[in-house]
Amino acid sequence: MVYPYYLLRKTFKECLKSAIMGTTSYEQIKLFAEVIAFSVLTVTVVMAMRIRKRLGASLGRREVNNTIIGFLIFWSGYFVNVLNDIIKTEFMKVFDDVLVALGLIWILVTAQPIYGKLKLKSAPSKVFDGTRVLKSGAYLVNASMPLQRLLRLLGGWKLLAVARNAERFRESDIPTLWITKISGENRIEPSRLAPLLQYIVDRADDNTAVIIEGVEYLILENGFDAVFKFLTSLKDNILSRGALLVLVVDPKTLEERELKLLEREFSWLNVS
Known part of the structure; x- marks a missing residue:
């Protein structure tokens, strides 16, 4: 791998020298x-590798790693x-086309789950006036x-629900994100x-009321400490925007320490 690097470097210098002297051929151009494009592609791949953990936290570690493998094949x-x-x-003339095609196909296939996770279209809307x-x-x-009693209390607010039991809220025409491991639109x-x-946070303003249902399920999947940190951060952001946050919980499913911290x-x- 070291020899091709120095070979590319030497070729780049020769092309640059020829361009300056005005003796550049079409092949050299x-x-x-191609060397410039390859250099940019290399920098892009390196940057993706450096932030893959951050991307994985948002879009799924396995999906991001699989997509990066596709980019590495394309880069090769x-x-x-x-x-x-x-x-x-x-051989090399055919091999490069095979690698590029394989890399693009790999990216196309592995990026589909990521695309599904990005399709969150629910926006707050008013259910009850008053x-x-x-x-x-x-x-x-x-x-x-x-639920209908809660909705009457939230009259005059634009509502957005994040729920494990999404159908319950959608039946009342509340824009809802379904908490599930199944990928799809308006699911997370x-x-x-x-x-x-x-x-x-991006959708909350001083007219928005956010309902979170399924806190127990979030705790089961992430642990209480991570969920509590998420909820307190969400609360701070919601209040700073003049919005309203409601957690629907069953006290019997929580430990005494957990319930006291929430309270x-x-x-x-x-x-x-």
Whole structure:
């Protein structure tokens, strides 16, 4: 691998020297352009490798790693293509095309799950009109409270729900993200707390009420500490925008320590 690197470097210098002296041929111009393109591609691949952990946290580690493998195959094909202009053989001429095609196919196939995870289109919308009963804040609601009763309390707010039991909310025409491991539109994996936080914050304003249902499921998949950190960060962002946050929880499913920590950050919504 070291020899081709120095060979490319030497070729690049010769092309640059020829360009300056005005003796550049069409073949040299072509090679010069390919070396520049290959250099840019190399930098792009290196940058992707450096941020793959961050991308994996948002889009799925396995999916991101598989897609990067495709880019590496494509990069290898382009590398062989550049070498083919220096060391011309019939094998390399065919091999570079095979690698490029294989890399592109790999990227196309492995990027499909990532595309599915990006399709989150739900936006807040008003369900019940009327004067607001609740002001901006962070609240806890017992899971036993009927949904229609909760919706009446949220009259005058634009609603957005993130729920494990998504159908329950969609039946009331509430824009809802379904917490599930199955990829698809308006669905999000329970482990993707960082992108979920960003998604909600981007859509919250002083007219928005966000309902989170399925906290217990999030805890099961991520652990309480990670979910508590997510919820407190979400709460701070929601309140800073003048919005409202409601957590629908069943106290019986939480440990005493967990419930007390939530009660420090959220107030119980008790309406007789």
